[in-house]
Amino acid sequence: MRVLVVNAGSSSLKLRLLDEDDLIRSADLPAGTAGIDGDALTGTLQQWGTPDAVGHRVVHGGTVYSGPVVVDAAVRVRLGELTDLAPLHQPKSLAALDAVSAVLADVTAVASFDTAFHTTIPTAAATYAIPREWRERYAIRRYGFHGLSHAYACHRAATMVGRPIGDLRIVTCHLGAGASLAAVVEGRSVDTTMGFTPLEGLVMATRSGTVDPGLVLWLEEHEHLSPHEVATALEERSGLLGLSGSADLREVEAAAARGEPDALLAIAVYVHRLVGSIGAMTASAGGLDVLVFTGGVGEHSSLVRRLSTERLGFLGVSIAATRNSSAGERGGGTDVDVDVDVSSDGASVRTLVISAREDRQIAAEVRALLRPA
Numbered sequence: 001m002r003v004l005v006v007n008a009g010s011s012s013l014k015l016r017l018l019d020e021d022d023l024i025r026s027a028d029l030p031a032g033t034a035g036i037d038g039d040a041l042t043g044t045l046q047q048w049g050t051p052d053a054v055g056h057r058v059v060h061g062g063t064v065y066s067g068p069v070v071v072d073a074a075v076r077v078r079l080g081e082l083t084d085l086a087p088l089h090q091p092k093s094l095a096a097l098d099a100v101s102a103v104l105a106d107v108t109a110v111a112s113f114d115t116a117f118h119t120t121i122p123t124a125a126a127t128y129a130i131p132r133e134w135r136e137r138y139a140i141r142r143y144g145f146h147g148l149s150h151a152y153a154c155h156r157a158a159t160m161v162g163r164p165i166g167d168l169r170i171v172t173c174h175l176g177a178g179a180s181l182a183a184v185v186e187g188r189s190v191d192t193t194m195g196f197t198p199l200e201g202l203v204m205a206t207r208s209g210t211v212d213p214g215l216v217l218w219l220e221e222h223e224h225l226s227p228h229e230v231a232t233a234l235e236e237r238s239g240l241l242g243l244s245g246s247a248d249l250r251e252v253e254a255a256a257a258r259g260e261p262d263a264l265l266a267i268a269v270y271v272h273r274l275v276g277s278i279g280a281m282t283a284s285a286g287g288l289d290v291l292v293f294t295g296g297v298g299e300h301s302s303l304v305r306r307l308s309t310e311r312l313g314f315l316g317v318s319i320a321a322t323r324n325s326s327a328g329e330r331g332g333g334t335d336v337d338v339d340v341d342v343s344s345d346g347a348s349v350r351t352l353v354i355s356a357r358e359d360r361q362i363a364a365e366v367r368a369l370l371r372p373a
Contacts, residue, residue, distance in 0.1 A: 001370070003363040004051040004104075008096035013041070016359045017048050023359070024048075031092070036099045045103050053370055054109045055362040056097050057148060059089040061113035063139050068116070068365040071097065071109040079111065085143075086197075088235075110369055112362045117147030120188040125284065128196070144192035146174040146295075150182040152361035153294045153354050158187075160341060161290060161350050169285040171278055174356065175304065176295035177205040177247070181274075183281035191284035193277050199234060202277055203270045205247040208238035210273075240266050249297050249304070271307045278312060288315050291351045299338045299353055300328035309351060316348035327353045 002024070007014040013031040017024045027044050030037045056071070062082045069075055076097070083090040101109055126142045127135070134140055153172045158165035165187040172182045179202040183191040193201030203209045216230055225233075241247040243266035244255065255263035282288045291312075292298075293305055302325045309319045323342040338355045 001052045001367050003366050004045075004048075004054045004100070004107075005057070005359040005362045006054060006096050006100050007057045007358065008092040013096055013099075015044065017051060018359060018363045031096070036095060038099065041099055042103050045100075050104065051107060053366050054100055054104060054107055055366040056093065056100070056109060056111050057114065057358060057362060058093045058097075058111045059114045059145065060086040060143070061111075061115045061119075062143075063119075063141070065111070065113050066116050066119040068110050068112045068362075068369050070369065071101075071111050075111065085139075089198075108370065110366045112148060112365045114145045114147045115143045117151045118142070118144030118182070118189045118192050121190055121192065125191045140196055142192070142195045144180065144182070144189065145194045145198045146178065146180045146182075147189070148358040148361045149174045149294060149356050150180075150184065150189065150192075152357050153292045154182075154184045154187060156339065156354050156357075157290045157292050157350075157352050160339065160352055160354075163289075168289045169282075169287050170290045170292060171281045171285065171288060172292045172294065173274070173278065173298050174295045175202075175274075175293065175298035175301075176356070178207070179204045179209075179295065179297070181277050181281045183285040185285050191281055193281070203243075203273045204239045205249070206236050206239045206241045208234045208242070240270065243269060249301055253301070253303055267303070267307070271304065271311075274304070274308050275311045278308065279315075282315055288317070288349050291317055291349055292354055293352070294354045294356045296356075299355060302328050305342070305351075305353070317351055318344040318347040318349075319351050320344045 001020065003018050005016045005018060008031060011031065013029040013036055015029065016026045025048055029040045029044065058079060060082050062085055064078060079094060097109065121142065121144065128140060130140065150172045154170045155165060157170055158168055170184040172184060174180050178198055180192055180194040182189050199207055201209050219225055220230055239247065240249060240252055244252045244262045246252050252263045252266050256267050297304055305319065305324055309317050319342045323340065327338060327340045327342050338353050340353050341350060342353055343351045
């Protein structure tokens, strides 16, 4: 089954055509504020030929969708109704769905959700200690995100270590412009660092991660800021950018190597939050067998991997310096996977670097849903 995987970003529409084994072709098409370039989309799809199915990455499934679903008219309406839960991301996903469906009207479209993997986390981990009426009226809970990446990473990890996923306690670290961790037990998410929105949790490129809610209220009062102004600052002007002046970790690392104080502080804060959160996820999992780094930072920053794992020796984590330093150089293109074990010989916890391949996860979900039992 040839599956066209569609992933709508803030400035581009990423298309990948996969067969049973791997990537066939890929393309990034313009998708800015003016919308998706229809001519470019039509031309690309005509050149590639008609796929057997289309898989769309959709950020939010709310409490409605706990797995992939065939998109019909009723589902399309329901996805639109979930926009309020992800106002920055859901419209882009739906615009891509509509654009591709207009060109491939006779091809079955499937929506795969970034939140679905985390629908298995227990109630204690999902529930916020806020008034019941708020929770019930607005379906407020810890949703979690990056689920497609976490799902792929944990299954790939089981293959790499040669053990059944049902025997493993895994912490997956998706570290990119957005970043989150997941605690995975027997292949099921039991906790994650992102919450009701993608703003909670780790320090990210431009997002603050978790801050004291009292601080938000204090700033609104003392700076006379509107909720929108506070949200914009926390989402777009915080994180590495707010700490160092750059949202690009590569630039921050270069500045830190020159001894620039703001960059050194940014890396220290980033790693401090990461290490503490890995510890928390390990507690939720009841122990740790495999630690996974994925995403642009997780795959390519040997510094972040080194600094964080140096502080996790008490969990049995230990990595080999030479393996770690070379891991980020092993690929990075769309056709090359990084996947490598960087563990020290004899370490009780295996530490892996795995390419983020949401496209493979989506394609697998599409095939599982559409193939006859």
